[in-house]
Amino acid sequence: MSHFLKKWTELSEVKEELASRDWFFGTSGNLSIKVSNTPLQFLVSSSGKDKRKITSEDFLLVDELGNAVESTGLKPSAETLLHLEVYRKTNAGCSLHVHTVDNNVISELYGDYGEIRFRGQEIIKAFGIWEEDAEVSIPIIRNHADIPALADEFSQYIDGDAGAVLIRNHGITVWGRNAFEAKKHLEAWEFLFSYQLKLLSVKNLVQPKISI
Numbered sequence: 670m671s672h673f674l675k676k677w678t679e680l681s682e683v684k685e686e687l688a689s690r691d692w693f694f695g696t697s698g699n700l701s702i703k704v705s706n707t708p709l710q711f712l713v714s715s716s717g718k719d720k721r722k723i724t725s726e727d728f729l730l731v732d733e734l735g736n737a738v739e740s741t742g743l744k745p746s747a748e749t750l751l752h753l754e755v756y757r758k759t760n761a762g763c764s765l766h767v768h769t770v771d772n773n774v775i776s777e778l779y780g781d782y783g784e785i786r787f788r789g790q791e792i793i794k795a796f797g798i799w800e801e802d803a804e805v806s807i808p809i810i811r812n813h814a815d816i817p818a819l820a821d822e823f824s825q826y827i828d829g830d831a832g833a834v835l836i837r838n839h840g841i842t843v844w845g846r847n848a849f850e851a852k853k854h855l856e857a858w859e860f861l862f863s864y865q866l867k868l869l870s871v872k873n874l875v876q877p878k879i880s881i
């Protein structure tokens with residue numbers, strides 16, 4: 670199997686798994702995988718497609734400017750610039766972006782704080798952090814309709830070959846050294862978001878706020 674086909678298959682399998690979790694509502698979400706470093710080229714999902722479907726037009730190869738390498742009728746994801754920033758600033762091999770109800774609600778609840786932190790959760794080990802009582806945090810940035818402006822702000826929070834950023838009332842972007850790591854981190858973040866929302870709602874049931 671050629672290197673290109675291997676990368677296509679890898680990304681396609683991740684896409685299928687995220688689709689099976691129903692994380693691609695209303696054509697939202699996008700994915701990419703690096704194919705080469707020099708020149709920088711990566712496969713990115715085609716814009717506006719139903720990412721739950723598997724087709725030969727799911728991805729296209731783009732260059733260091735986010736433009737299609739070969740002439741094609743397909744449009745790279747509208748958010749290709751964010752994936753590009755990840756590959757320009759790190760040695761990441763894969764970047765995943767999904768809109769879920771949980772990540773949107775968390776981003777709105779904690780958006781004014783600019784981040785959300787989690788401590789003492791076993792799943793934090795999925796981030797490769799094994800110490801006792803470890804804490805993780807994820808920045809929450811504002812959403813910009815202008816993608817270059819969004820990519821600019823997003824870029825300020827790219828630190829390391831694996832990481833994640835929440836975009837307020839939009840979604841999460843997670844990157845990792847490879848597709849396995851990116852997916853593992855994405856699942857761990859979504860677990861933590863879901864946990865937090867469930868905890869808040871149960872707490873509210875047990876100790877309802879008395880308004881005076």
Ligand SMILES: CSCCC(=O)C(=O)COP(=O)(O)O
Binds near residue numbers: 696748
């Ligand atoms: C319908 S979601 C709006 C665009 C978006 O945020 C997204 O993730 C999907 O855009 P793409 O161009 O990658 O399909």
Ligand SMILES: [Zn+2]
Binds near residue numbers: 698699748840
């Ligand atoms: Zn999006």
